Amino acid sequence: MSNHSGSYMLNDVLYKLDELGVFKVLGEDKTLEFVQWLCEYTEEEYDTNPGEILDGIGAKLKICYSCLERKEDVNEYGLCKECRED
Numbered sequence: 001m002s003n004h005s006g007s008y009m010l011n012d013v014l015y016k017l018d019e020l021g022v023f024k025v026l027g028e029d030k031t032l033e034f035v036q037w038l039c040e041y042t043e044e045e046y047d048t049n050p051g052e053i054l055d056g057i058g059a060k061l062k063i064c065y066s067c068l069e070r071k072e073d074v075n076e077y078g079l080c081k082e083c084r085e086d
């Protein structure tokens with residue numbers, strides 16, 4: 001049983017950070033580093049779910065919730081082409 005409310009709380013925070021332009025300031029590499037840390041750390045510590053944390057915002061930031069890499073082909077469901085085919 002994963003931590004759905006915690007995951008969606010982080011999703012809200014990511015949307016707000018995006019709205020404030022934080023990811024533009026950070027740039028793509030630091031944004032990726034932050035998102036990878038957020039997903040991996042909170043999944044380990046708080047049983048969150050990367051698919052929920054990155055719901056919608058993953059596609060916008062072009063970060064796949066499965067491989068947690070930046071990909072040009074992340075679809076509306078948050079998966080890159082490679083992960084869709086797995």
Ligand SMILES: [Zn+2]
Pocket residue numbers: 064065066067068069071079080081082083
């Ligand atoms: Zn992927």
